[in-house]
Amino acid sequence: MSxxxxxxxxxxxxxxxxxxxxxxxxxxxxxxxxxLREQEILVEQKIPSATQLQKLQKKTLISYIFVGxxxxxxxFGVEPRVQANDALLDPSGIRQWVNQERDMLPxxxxxxxxxxxxxxxxxxxxxxxxxxxxxxxxxxxxVLYAAIGKVVKD
Amino acid sequence: MGARKKNxxxxxxxxxxxxxxxxxxxxxxxxxTTIASDKGILNILPPKLDxxxxxxxxxxxxxxxxxxxxxxxxxxxxxxxxxDTEGLDLQVxxxxxxxxxxxDEEAVQLFNGLPPSLKALSKxxxxxxxxPGEAVVSIKTNRGxxxxxxxxxxxxxxxxxxxxYAARVNLDTDEYRALTGxxxxxxxxxxxxxxxxxxxxSIAEPDKLGGN
Numbered sequence: 162m163s164x165x166x167x168x169x170x171x172x173x174x175x176x177x178x179x180x181x182x183x184x185x186x187x188x189x190x191x192x193x194x195x196x197l198r199e200q201e202i203l204v205e206q207k208i209p210s211a212t213q214l215q216k217l218q219k220k221t222l223i224s225y226i227f228v229g230x231x232x233x234x235x236x237f238g239v240e241p242r243v244q245a246n247d248a249l250l251d252p253s254g255i256r257q258w259v260n261q262e263r264d265m266l267p268x269x270x271x272x273x274x275x276x277x278x279x280x281x282x283x284x285x286x287x288x289x290x291x292x293x294x295x296x297x298x299x300x301x302x303x304v305l306y307a308a309i310g311k312v313v314k315d
Numbered sequence: 316m317g318a319r320k321k322n323x324x325x326x327x328x329x330x331x332x333x334x335x336x337x338x339x340x341x342x343x344x345x346x347x348t349t350i351a352s353d354k355g356i357l358n359i360l361p362p363k364l365d366x367x368x369x370x371x372x373x374x375x376x377x378x379x380x381x382x383x384x385x386x387x388x389x390x391x392x393x394x395x396x397x398x399d400t401e402g403l404d405l406q407v408x409x410x411x412x413x414x415x416x417x418x419d420e421e422a423v424q425l426f427n428g429l430p431p432s433l434k435a436l437s438k439x440x441x442x443x444x445x446x447p448g449e450a451v452v453s454i455k456t457n458r459g460x461x462x463x464x465x466x467x468x469x470x471x472x473x474x475x476x477x478x479x480y481a482a483r484v485n486l487d488t489d490e491y492r493a494l495t496g497x498x499x500x501x502x503x504x505x506x507x508x509x510x511x512x513x514x515x516x517s518i519a520e521p522d523k524l525g526g527n
Contacts, residue, residue, distance in 0.1 A: 181330070184337040191344035209463045211470040213477055214354040218495040223353055277355055280462050287458035289465075290521045297363045305355035306466055 203237070204229035204244050209282040211308035222275050223305065224262040226255070228288055229281030241281070241288045252288075255295035263301070275303040356466065356473060358518070378442050379449045381410045383468060387459030391468070400467055407475035411450045411512065412436045413443035422446035425511040433482050447512040455519035472516055480508030 204227050217223060227244040231237035242249045245258045263274050276296055280289060296304060383403075384392040391398045393406065414437045417423050425447065426437065444450035452472050456465050474488070481491035484507050491508060494501045 177334070181334040181337055184334055184341055188337055188341045188344065191341065191348050195344050195348040209466050211356055211466055213356055213470050213473040213492060215357050215492055216354050216495065217357075218497055220353060275357075277353060282461070282463040284462045285458060286456045286460040286462060286465055286521050289462055290456075290458065293360055293518075294520075297360050300363065302360040302362065304358045304360055305353070306358060306469070307353070307355040308466060308470075310354070 200247050202227055202244065203233065203249055204231050204242055205281045205283075206279060207282050208279060208307055208309050210311035211306075212311050214308060214310055215305075217275060217305065219270075219273075222266065222270055222273050223277050224259070224274065225277050225279055225307075226258075226292065227279045228284050228292060230283065241284045243288065243292060252291040252295050255292060256299040259296065259299035259301045273303065274301050275305055276301050277305040277307050279307040356470060358469070358516075360518075375449075375451065376445070378415065379444045379451060381407060381444070381450065381452045383452070383454045383472075385454070385456045385460045385464055385468060387457040389461055389464040400471060403468065404471045404475045404478070407452060407472050408479060409436050409438060410444055410452070411447050411475065411479065413445075413450075414439055414447075415441055415443055415445050417446045421511065422448060428483075430482055430485070433479060451515040451517055453517040453519055456521045458521045458523055460521065469516070469518075473514075476512070476514045476516075479512060480505075484508045 206227060206229055225245075229241055229244075230239055231242050231249065237249060243252060243255065244250065245255065250258060259274070259276070263271050266274060278289065278292060293304065296302065382392075382394060386392070391400065391403075393403065412429070412433055414422070414426050417426065422445075426434070429437075452475075454465070454468060454472065477488050477492055481488040484491065484504050486504070486508075491504075494505050496502045496505055
C-alpha cells in the first residue's frame, strides 16, 4: 500500500488571477466596436431580413434615412414618416437633405453617395416609393435597403 | 546610514477589485453597444426623367420581360400566374438563361462559355427571353404592398442573378457576394461573373391602389 502513497493534493479551485485580463479584453472589444448613438431614432425600426446582403467598402459614402411609424404617436400621428438626421422630414425635404449630405463628402466621391433606407418591415410601399422618387430627383441613385441576415433553411 | 530600513509590510495595491471595475465597464458597453450594421441590398434607381425630353420609346418584346406584380394583399402574380415566393428564384434563373433565340454571335458565345450547371437551366422556350442581354425582370407593386414582401421578392431576384454570377466563376453565392472589389483580383472575378448578363431589375412606379 505504501507504494501508492497519495500525492499531496493540489489546491482545489481555479485561479482567478487572469480573470481581469479576460474581462479587459472583452471590454476593449466592446469599446472599440461600440458606436454611441449620436442621434435619436424617432420612428419604429424593425429591420426586415433578407439573404442577399452586400457590404459596401466605403462606409463614409452611406447616409441613413429612417422610415417607419413614429414612436411618439401622440405628437406625430400613426402614419409612417421619414427621418433623416435628427428630425422627421416631409418627403419634399429629402432633396435638400441629400444635397447637404453630398456636400459633406469629398468632391471625387459625390457621385457615389449611397442612401441606406432603414425602413420598418410594417411600412407599405407608398412611403418607400415617395422616398425613392425624391432620391431620383436628387440624383442620389444608389440605394441600400438595410436588412439583417436571414438564416436560409434548405 | 544610520536609518536602517524597517521591515515594512509589502507596498502593494490590492488589485482584487479590478475585475469588478472592469466588469462594470464591460456591462455598460455591452448595454450601450449597437453593432453598426450597414449591410443591405443594393439597388440602383433609374435616372430622373427630364420633363423636356420624352422617355425613350424602347420596344422590348414582351417575352423578354419577366413581370412580377405584387398587390396590396401581398399576393404575387408572376408572368400572369398566381404564385408565391417559393421557387421564384429558380423561375427567374430559367428566364434569364433561356436563350430562346440568341440575337447575335456574342450571345451564342456566352452560352457556350457557361458551366454545365447553368446550361442545364436553358430550356430554349420560344415564349421566354431571347438571351440574357435582353432579359429584364420587372417588379411592380402597389402603394399598399408591404415593404417586407417587396424586399423578399427583390431579394430572390437578386439571388437568382448572384447564383448565376457565382456559378460562372466557380464560387459559392455567399463568396461571390462578399467580393467588394477592393483589389484587382476581386474586380476581375466580379467582372467575369457579370459579363454579358447585366443585372436588369426594373422597379416600376407603384400604382395608387390600396395605399395612401
